[in-house]
Amino acid sequence: MKFHFSRKQLIIPYGLFLALFVVLPLLFIVYYAFTDGSTGAFTLSNFGKFLTSGTSLSTLLLSVGVAILTTLFCLLIAYPIAYVLARSKMKKKTVLLMLFVLPMWINFVLRINALREFLDLIGLLGNANLFNTVLGMIYDFLPFMILPLYTTLIKMDKNLLEASSDLGGNAFTTFIKVTLPMSMQGIISGITMVFMPTMTNYVISDTLGLGHVTIIGKLIEDCFGARADWNLGSAIALILLVIIFATMVFTGGFKDDEAGARGAGLW
Amino acid sequence: MSEKIIQFIGVSKAYDKTLAVEDVNFYVNKGEFITFLGPSGCGKTTTLRMIAGFEMPTSGQILLDGKDITNVPPHKRPINTVFQRYALFPHLSVYDNIAFGLKLKKIKVVLENKNGERIEKYEKLTRGEIKEKVTNALKIVDLEGFEDRNITTLSGGQQQRIAIARAIVNEPEILLLDEPLGALDLKMRKEMQLELKEMHRKLGITFIYVTHDQEEALTMSDTVIVMKDGMIQQIGTPMDIYNEPKNVFVADFIGESNILSGVMTDKFKVKFAGHVFDCVDDFAKNEYVDVVVRPEDIDMVEKDQGDVNGKVISSIFKGIHYEMTVIAGKNEFVIQNTDERKVGETIGLKIGPEDIHIMAKEFTINRYDGYITKKNTVVFGDGEYEADVTQLYPNSHIDEEGYLITDDGKQIDLTDADVSVEVGLKCIDIDDNVEEANAVGKIISIIYKGDHYQIIVRTENEEDYVADTEYLWNENDMVGIKIAAKDIKLSLKTEAQK
Numbered sequence: 120m121k122f123h124f125s126r127k128q129l130i131i132p133y134g135l136f137l138a139l140f141v142v143l144p145l146l147f148i149v150y151y152a153f154t155d156g157s158t159g160a161f162t163l164s165n166f167g168k169f170l171t172s173g174t175s176l177s178t179l180l181l182s183v184g185v186a187i188l189t190t191l192f193c194l195l196i197a198y199p200i201a202y203v204l205a206r207s208k209m210k211k212k213t214v215l216l217m218l219f220v221l222p223m224w225i226n227f228v229l230r231i232n233a234l235r236e237f238l239d240l241i242g243l244l245g246n247a248n249l250f251n252t253v254l255g256m257i258y259d260f261l262p263f264m265i266l267p268l269y270t271t272l273i274k275m276d277k278n279l280l281e282a283s284s285d286l287g288g289n290a291f292t293t294f295i296k297v298t299l300p301m302s303m304q305g306i307i308s309g310i311t312m313v314f315m316p317t318m319t320n321y322v323i324s325d326t327l328g329l330g331h332v333t334i335i336g337k338l339i340e341d342c343f344g345a346r347a348d349w350n351l352g353s354a355i356a357l358i359l360l361v362i363i364f365a366t367m368v369f370t371g372g373f374k375d376d377e378a379g380a381r382g383a384g385l386w
Numbered sequence: 387m388s389e390k391i392i393q394f395i396g397v398s399k400a401y402d403k404t405l406a407v408e409d410v411n412f413y414v415n416k417g418e419f420i421t422f423l424g425p426s427g428c429g430k431t432t433t434l435r436m437i438a439g440f441e442m443p444t445s446g447q448i449l450l451d452g453k454d455i456t457n458v459p460p461h462k463r464p465i466n467t468v469f470q471r472y473a474l475f476p477h478l479s480v481y482d483n484i485a486f487g488l489k490l491k492k493i494k495v496v497l498e499n500k501n502g503e504r505i506e507k508y509e510k511l512t513r514g515e516i517k518e519k520v521t522n523a524l525k526i527v528d529l530e531g532f533e534d535r536n537i538t539t540l541s542g543g544q545q546q547r548i549a550i551a552r553a554i555v556n557e558p559e560i561l562l563l564d565e566p567l568g569a570l571d572l573k574m575r576k577e578m579q580l581e582l583k584e585m586h587r588k589l590g591i592t593f594i595y596v597t598h599d600q601e602e603a604l605t606m607s608d609t610v611i612v613m614k615d616g617m618i619q620q621i622g623t624p625m626d627i628y629n630e631p632k633n634v635f636v637a638d639f640i641g642e643s644n645i646l647s648g649v650m651t652d653k654f655k656v657k658f659a660g661h662v663f664d665c666v667d668d669f670a671k672n673e674y675v676d677v678v679v680r681p682e683d684i685d686m687v688e689k690d691q692g693d694v695n696g697k698v699i700s701s702i703f704k705g706i707h708y709e710m711t712v713i714a715g716k717n718e719f720v721i722q723n724t725d726e727r728k729v730g731e732t733i734g735l736k737i738g739p740e741d742i743h744i745m746a747k748e749f750t751i752n753r754y755d756g757y758i759t760k761k762n763t764v765v766f767g768d769g770e771y772e773a774d775v776t777q778l779y780p781n782s783h784i785d786e787e788g789y790l791i792t793d794d795g796k797q798i799d800l801t802d803a804d805v806s807v808e809v810g811l812k813c814i815d816i817d818d819n820v821e822e823a824n825a826v827g828k829i830i831s832i833i834y835k836g837d838h839y840q841i842i843v844r845t846e847n848e849e850d851y852v853a854d855t856e857y858l859w860n861e862n863d864m865v866g867i868k869i870a871a872k873d874i875k876l877s878l879k880t881e882a883q884k
Contacts, residue, residue, distance in 0.1 A: 278473035284460040285467045286487035300477045
């Protein structure tokens with residue numbers, strides 16, 4: 120029998136990959152989260168354990184707090200940078216943009232340790248653990264905020280700004296009524312790219328908070344490591360997944376479909 | 387008596403080093419429909435953008451109602467713009483797009499307080515007032531009921547109308563329109579032309595329009611300003627511009643025309659195409675002139691009955707008329723007539739005195755400032771040329787060391803001497819071979835003049851060569867310039883070093 124190769128079959132490797140590395144692990148997590156460690160019977164106690172433990176909940180709260188602070192400051196720092204870069208008529212602005220993004224290309228453990236040495240030098244290390252953690256997070260995730268903002272701002276039609284000023288809008292109203300709403304897509308993807316990783320990046324909190332700042336990622340790591348409680352770890356991971364999913368829905372991260380349909384409507 | 391609403395006084399605008407608009411002077415009357423017409427890059431859009439306030443002039447003054455607004459930002463000018471690609475806000479609905487300006491507007495109201503004193507206050511429009519104005523604006527552009535529609539779901543023509551509504555709803559003193567119909571198809575464009583004209587009549591405000599479409603300009607405007615290379619060529623009514631073009635460029639750009647070289651033989655007599663015609667324009671005797679005759683103004687009669695005889699070499703049916711090309715001697719005439727003459731037929735051509743438009747020749751000679759090099763070559767017009775420098779001193783010659791020896795034996799070093807250079811239009815050779823040419827430039831204009839083409843080549847540093855040639859080139863081609871040594875006429879500007 121002759122084997123007929125069709126375009127549809129190209130999907131096979133990707134299908135296998137997704138099944139092996141995404142769906143299957145997810146199923147494992149769900150399985151562990153809903154079963155008892157010793158008996159293997161169905162149970163909700165893993166969730167109960169997490170949701171009734173004061174320390175666990177405060178860890179979750181702290182993680183969310185750190186993530187919100189980091190995202191907020193990243194946005195406040197990145198927006199002006201992206202705005203100025205996108206608007207400047209400078210010929211070499213891509214070089215400047217690259218300098219802001221360059222840290223992404225250097226191993227982050229190295230960068231965080233360098234920051235740790237610096238904080239030690241100025242005497243902050245060990246004295247302001249939470250501050251140091253947030254600082255490290257901002258330092259690490261800033262490029263992820265700058266890039267999407269820059270991309271949406273540079274794509275914006277300059278005529279719209281002229282139209283706004285033509286209709287009586289000064290620089291401030293033009294920013295509030297045109298630039299800001301039109302860069303919403305960039306803001307949302309920036310937030311998505313910073314908020315979620317910050318909740319789990321315990322390497323930064325461990326290194327800069329000297330172990331005094333425990334975020335949810337650290338808790339999961341403990342469950343799978345020192346505490347050897349895979350079931351609780353899976354339950355926490357699942358809770359996190361739900362939270363992240365909720366924030367995605369809330370911030371409209373899934374709205375791409377609608378934008379796509381709109382774009383398609385143009386054709 | 388009409389009032390000047392906008393006045394430009396000596397306005398120039400430079401980007402980097404190139405002048406987009408050069409020393410422009412004009413005024414616009416209140417309530418007028420005025421159109422800036424010209425090819426792309428002529429400075430018409432820059433001029434419009436300076437009226438809107440998006441660009442600040444490099445020099446000169448702009449007056450609005452007699453007040454200087456040169457440095458007033460756009461949001462403080464009572465002027466609104468319809469943009470070329472509409473520039474509607476995609477994140478807002480039709481209603482919010484149109485209401486954008488109204489929501490920002492503050493109206494002066496005079497109130498009386500408790501003590502009976504009159505106080506002036508600026509108040510925003512109420513929600514109801516805005517709604518009423520938006521509804522009304524949508525009615526004007528024939529899109530009633532479109533308030534809640536999404537901008538991206540509208541067709542090009544509808545977006546165009548919304549853009550107009552968004553501008554006129556603010557009741558500006560002046561409405562600027564930057565090639566607003568450029569993106570529409572022909573039928574839609576014709577419809578919108580009439581609608582815009584009607585809107586202008588109803589609203590009674592000043593319309594300033596920019597287009598490269600001469601037909602559009604002639605159809606809609608009260609006044610047309612023809613621009614080229616950042617300079618105004620002619621200001622006049624559509625009739626004036628068409629019937630009395632001021633120069634060859636305007637004649638060539640507006641409608642179709644036969645442009646020929648002629649010479650004045652006497653008062654009101656001009657000779658071209660081998661015949662002396664009566665004319666109504668007064669020029670000095672023996673002056674070389676350009677003659678413009680519109681294709682529809684040439685009468686065809688029997689052979690030997692007209693002013694000149696010619697042979698029909700082509701005939702094309704154009705719907706309303708036939709367009710025939712007739713060769714008379716060395717000259718070519720394009721004729722439009724509802725009657726057809728067959729190809730090959732020899733006919734007589736007759737041109738009435740009032741149909742002959744005479745204008746001074748724009749270019750009679752190329753003039754440059756240059757200097758002489760160590761090698762006794764001359765540098766001018768972005769190039770280096772071999773030239774005969776002995777013409778500067780009668781009976782002189784060059785010695786072996788390159789010094790010039792005058793008639794009475796004096797030795798002169800001409801190195802770096804400043805000279806004025808003159809080259810005749812016919813002496814400039816345009817050549818494909820850019821490598822071996824003395825100067826290189828781009829062809830920026832080609833005008834057919836009956837028996838030859840007048841071509842303008844512009845170099846990178848904006849030096850122009852005007853050449854009369856029989857060969858047709860393509861606009862925007864990069865070409866080389868060559869000039870024979872004998873055709874370069876030099877004169878010293880200052881005394882050279884002894």
